Amino acid sequence: MARLTGKSAVITGAADGIGHAIAEAMAKEGAHVFLGDIADAQGETFAADLRAAGCSADYVHCDVSKETDIANLIATAIAKTGRLDILVNNAAIAIGGMPVHEMTDAQWHRLIEVNLTSVFRGCKYALPHMIAQKSGAIINMASAQGHIGLDGWTAYAGAKGAVMAMTRQMAVEFGPLNIRVNSISPGTINTPMNEKVVAEIGGNLAKAWVKMHPIGRIGKPEEVAEAAVYLASDAAGFTTGIDLRVDGGLTAAPRFVPDLL
């Protein structure tokens, strides 16, 4: 029996990377997935591929830095399925690799808008429906960066730390209404986001990342997706307010930055 049969799921940043893997896994587990992203051609093709594979999927343009786009994504899921069971606030961008005093105000505000305000807005528009149906599971994408320090990523880490704090807060507030709120903190995962970081920063960064993970490799998007499916499923019915680290031991190790860097 599929684990998400009959559920309606909204996933932001679903055209590529971790969001893509989550959407695919949830669709294969029986959910009707609504894919929000700004990469429209990629998102439309992905939704069509899922439908061709027998899954239920719709792509909706959604720039998470725009309140009206988030409202529209959630309204589309409600209009089509009459319910909203799962919200995955996944979309984010990586602006960093510079000391905090070299970051511009514009960079800071852009990062906060895409990585943090988007989580507030996703929850703001999803919660009234989940409250009305007396059930729901929200999954917010945090990061190992919210747990440990790495030179150059203060703003990104600040946003992810705030995502975890908001997750706990909402778990307490909405637990009595049968709405569970959890976050996931991935370690370094093989996605386009990290390909971009490696291209920008260069050097031995990719090799250093491998050394920093006790498990001896970086992660796969599918490994984060499996955690998201679990947290969204009824099997996690007693799990709320947690941050699930899918990080190959990165945050369990003493802070270790190899000489390679």
Ligand SMILES: NC(=O)c1ccc[n+]([C@@H]2O[C@H](COP(=O)([O-])OP(=O)(O)OC[C@H]3O[C@@H](n4cnc5c(N)ncnc54)[C@H](O)[C@@H]3O)[C@@H](O)[C@H]2O)c1
């Ligand atoms: N890759 C990692 O190592 C890693 C580690 C920890 C946490 N994370 C988190 O996981 C999540 C996904 O990261 P990823 O590596 O898959 O990223 P990615 O850059 O590979 O993919 C992100 C997706 O989001 C979309 N996107 C970008 N800006 C958007 C916007 N304004 N509105 C809507 N969609 C937008 C992109 O088009 C893309 O499809 C993010 O929250 C990220 O912070 C990633």
